[in-house]
Amino acid sequence: MKSFKCQVCDQLTFFENLSCVRCQHDLGYIPEDHNLATLDQNDEQLWQPVDGHPRGLTFKKCKNTLDWHACNWLIPATSSDIYCRSCALNNTIPDLSVTENIPLWIKLEQGKRRLLYSLLRLGLPVVGKGIDQKHGLAFNFLKDLKDDFQETQRVMTGHSAGLITLNLAEADDAEREKRRLNMNEVYRSVLGHFRHESGHYYWQHLIADTQKITGYRKLFGDERENYDKAMANYYQVGATPDWREKHVTAYASSHSWEDWAETWAHYLNIVDSLETATDHGVIITNNQSGQSFSPIDSYWATSFDELLEKWLPLTYALNSINRSSGQSDLYPFVLSRPVIEKLHYVHDVIRNARFS
Ligand SMILES: [Zn+2]
Numbered sequence: 164m165k166s167f168k169c170q171v172c173d174q175l176t177f178f179e180n181l182s183c184v185r186c187q188h189d190l191g192y193i194p195e196d197h198n199l200a201t202l203d204q205n206d207e208q209l210w211q212p213v214d215g216h217p218r219g220l221t222f223k224k225c226k227n228t229l230d231w232h233a234c235n236w237l238i239p240a241t242s243s244d245i246y247c248r249s250c251a252l253n254n255t256i257p258d259l260s261v262t263e264n265i266p267l268w269i270k271l272e273q274g275k276r277r278l279l280y281s282l283l284r285l286g287l288p289v290v291g292k293g294i295d296q297k298h299g300l301a302f303n304f305l306k307d308l309k310d311d312f313q314e315t316q317r318v319m320t321g322h323s324a325g326l327i328t329l330n331l332a333e334a335d336d337a338e339r340e341k342r343r344l345n346m347n348e349v350y351r352s353v354l355g356h357f358r359h360e361s362g363h364y365y366w367q368h369l370i371a372d373t374q375k376i377t378g379y380r381k382l383f384g385d386e387r388e389n390y391d392k393a394m395a396n397y398y399q400v401g402a403t404p405d406w407r408e409k410h411v412t413a414y415a416s417s418h419s420w421e422d423w424a425e426t427w428a429h430y431l432n433i434v435d436s437l438e439t440a441t442d443h444g445v446i447i448t449n450n451q452s453g454q455s456f457s458p459i460d461s462y463w464a465t466s467f468d469e470l471l472e473k474w475l476p477l478t479y480a481l482n483s484i485n486r487s488s489g490q491s492d493l494y495p496f497v498l499s500r501p502v503i504e505k506l507h508y509v510h511d512v513i514r515n516a517r518f519s
Pocket residue numbers: 169170171172173174183184185186187188
């Protein structure tokens with residue numbers, strides 16, 4: 164993720180900011196430009212970047228900005244939409260008359276926008292179900308019913324035919340940590356969930372029913388294996404003892420689809436973290452030769468090797484910094500040879516799908 168600069172006072176600004184902390188100017192993200200603009204309001208009550216927009220555009224704010232301060236994405240003034248590109252993907256959101264739901268929902272929206280930032284930067288198609296009901300993407304943010312003693316009443320985070328469901332409880336740090344420990348995971352985050360579930364969605368579009376399926380099965384195994392049985396087995400018996408040799412996480416060993424989604428999520432994590440490091444001027448050096456790598460735009464890397472040679476030394480540094488702060492590792496994973504091969508594959512699939 165890039166950071167941004169206030170165009171009025173030069174203050175460093177961040178993707179989620181609604182206004183500049185120094186000069187108080189409104190900020191708005193323009194997804195088409197991948198830019199967080201500093202805004203002035205014009206005579207028609209529309210918003211425009213203070214230095215003007217390169218294509219002379221003016222913008223409206225998203226309804227979720229006006230009503231809830233839950234969003235900072237802008238809509239071209241010529242559009243009839245009232246929700247931005249991100250909020251327009253919502254199928255269901257939690258009941259906002261329940262005050263405690265609001266901050267949790269806002270956290271989910273932030274995670275979704277970070278996911279969309281990456282997908283758009285990678286040039287992947289992002290089309291909502293409002294435009295393409297069959298192939299489009301949509302989100303359900305749901306809360307467990309109060310009587311959650313019935314297993315069937317519980318909201319399961321997952322993906323089905325383009326609809327990504329997230330349990331609102333995942334935005335609650337204490338609850339998510341409890342679930343992480345229960346599931347014996349080393350890592351669990353809202354953004355990680357979004358990345359993982361988007362992997363299932365894009366699998367359908369980029370792999371299923373294409374010629375890629377043969378190459379896919381060679382790496383990730385046969386997805387025709389009974390999914391429900393595989394899941395039941397995973398939750399009963401756990402991962403195979405040698406999962407570390409073949410999979411990026413224990414959960415990835417449960418079924419071919421989960422292996423793909425976990426690997427996809429890692430790929431997005433790597434690309435975006437490398438962009439953040441590069442953007443902040445972090446100089447990454449080769450651990451062996453001590454030579455510095457020249458900075459790259461990780462979202463446009465030609466090969467996965469280009470990313471990997473920078474990613475590994477960066478994770479060693481980041482993990483060490485976290486340990487110095489008394490925190491657990493930022494990236495608690497080891498990338499085995501087969502996992503690296505799978506990441507290469509994800510990289511190539513995304514590169515071939517790039518349409519912008
Ligand atoms: Zn400012």
